[in-house]
Amino acid sequence: xxxxxxxxxxxxxxxxxxxxxxxxxxxxxxxxxxxxxxxxxxxxxxxxxxxxxxxxxxxxxxxxxxxxxxxxxxxxxxxxxxxxxxxxxxxxxxxxxxxxxxxxxxxxxxxxxxxxxxxxxxxxxxxxxxxxxxxxxxxxxxxxxxxxxxxxxxxx
Ligand SMILES: CC(C)(COP(=O)(O)OP(=O)(O)OC[C@H]1O[C@@H](n2cnc3c(N)ncnc32)[C@H](O)[C@@H]1OP(=O)(O)O)[C@@H](O)C(=O)NCCC(=O)NCCS
Numbered sequence: 001x002x003x004x005x006x007x008x009x010x011x012x013x014x015x016x017x018x019x020x021x022x023x024x025x026x027x028x029x030x031x032x033x034x035x036x037x038x039x040x041x042x043x044x045x046x047x048x049x050x051x052x053x054x055x056x057x058x059x060x061x062x063x064x065x066x067x068x069x070x071x072x073x074x075x076x077x078x079x080x081x082x083x084x085x086x087x088x089x090x091x092x093x094x095x096x097x098x099x100x101x102x103x104x105x106x107x108x109x110x111x112x113x114x115x116x117x118x119x120x121x122x123x124x125x126x127x128x129x130x131x132x133x134x135x136x137x138x139x140x141x142x143x144x145x146x147x148x149x150x151x152x153x154x155x156x
Contacts, residue, residue, distance in 0.1 A: 001087065002053045007095045010041060010048035010060060017057045018050070025078040029140045032076075040064075040075065049095050051088050058083040061092040063100070070106040077119070084118075093126045101155050108153045113142035120149065128153045 010018065018041070022031045032040070040062050041048055047063045059079035065072050074096065079088045100108060111134065112119045120130075128151040137148035 005051065005053045005058075007049050007051045007091060010050045012042070014048075014050050014057055014060070015041060018048075018060050021057065021060060021078045021080055024081055030138075030142065046075070047096075047099060049092055051092055059088040059092055061096055063096050065105075070104060071109055072100050072103075072105045072107075074108060074110040077122075089122050090126060093122070097126075097153075097155065106155055108155065109150065110152075111137060111148040111150050113138065113145065114147045114149055115143040115145050120151075123151050123153075126153070 015038070019034050019037055022037060025031070040046055045065045045067060047065075048060060049063075050057045050060045052058065059077065061077045062075040063072055064075045074093070077089050077092055079092075097108065108128070110123065110128070112123065114120075114133070130149045130151050132150040134148045134150055136146045138146045140146070
């Protein structure tokens, strides 16, 4: 990991790069639109983290809170394809966990396409467990399936 690598909260200046990363990570029909991303960054009850090296954003993660509960969701984690398998995803998840612990969140929840092996492995590596198979969860096929796993991690 480069000395200049760090994780911080996203600002409005990161928006275009976040849109670009979303497009690099997902085919158009699955990707969040600019409008959805703007909502998630500015209007939703959320926290967005980015990992940067120098000035370049390598990946981002979006946490969504549910008012009045101690459950928070990981909406997505996206890492630039050229920066994968270098720990960016895991560091973003770890930063999210640290924040959520401080906020008194007890459970982190997420959904992931059953065909998304890289993400499932990352989440299992980070201590998440599959708790449910959600049939036809997505509107579009993700590599041949619309099904998702719901995964959770309990925070001590
Ligand atoms: C899933 C994703 C975020 C992983 O990010 P990453 O920075 O490459 O992951 P890390 O380097 O932190 O990997 C941590 C661990 O996860 C597992 N892992 C990550 N990518 C993997 C892959 N392609 N195959 C198998 N295991 C993988 C490994 O156990 C890895 O540890 P190791 O490198 O010591 O073996 C990245 O592949 C991505 O952006 N994919 C496209 C977007 C996406 O699908 N996001 C998830 C939406 S639910």
